[in-house]
Amino acid sequence: MSAYLILKHLHMATAFLTVVLFALRLLLDAVGKPGWRKTPLRWIPHVNDTVLLAAAISLLFVTPWMPFVHGWLTAKVFLLIGYIIAGLFALRTTLGAPARIVAAMFALVQIAAIFHLAVTKPVF
Known part of the structure; x- marks a missing residue:
């Protein structure tokens, strides 16, 4: 392989x-x-x-893919950063439940977008 x-x-x-x-x-x-x-x-x-x-x-x-040259890969990098930040807030115990739920949903939406870009590799 x-x-x-x-x-x-x-x-x-x-x-x-x-x-x-x-x-x-x-x-x-x-x-x-x-x-x-x-x-x-x-x-x-x-x-x-x-x-x-x-x-x-x-x-x-x-x-041959390179961040900042291939748009879909650049988008994945920025979405990953967003996912990390949202995930930190979602798992933070010092925040209230509503804020944590919003952060968790935001993190999951970003993960879905990352997976979509990985599968489709759109040109933009």
Whole structure:
């Protein structure tokens, strides 16, 4: 199997796992189980996201796509930054439930947009 296919599948798998872990942590908070913050579920998403980022950067070396040249990839980078910020607010315990729900929805919408751009790679 080529390096591209290995990196692509690693990137897709870790991206999917990122969403699953984020949704799981949101769900645990929503049902009143904040104890996850004292388990490996607190740091496992960070390890996964590090692998995700490493795979994304590695893909840049084996493909012709470049941020700030290909619009869809640039949009993904900005959406990723937005997702990180929204995710921080969604999981912050010092905020009230309404603010956290809005932040969680905003984060999930950005993730959906990132996935859409990854699949369609529109030219703009």
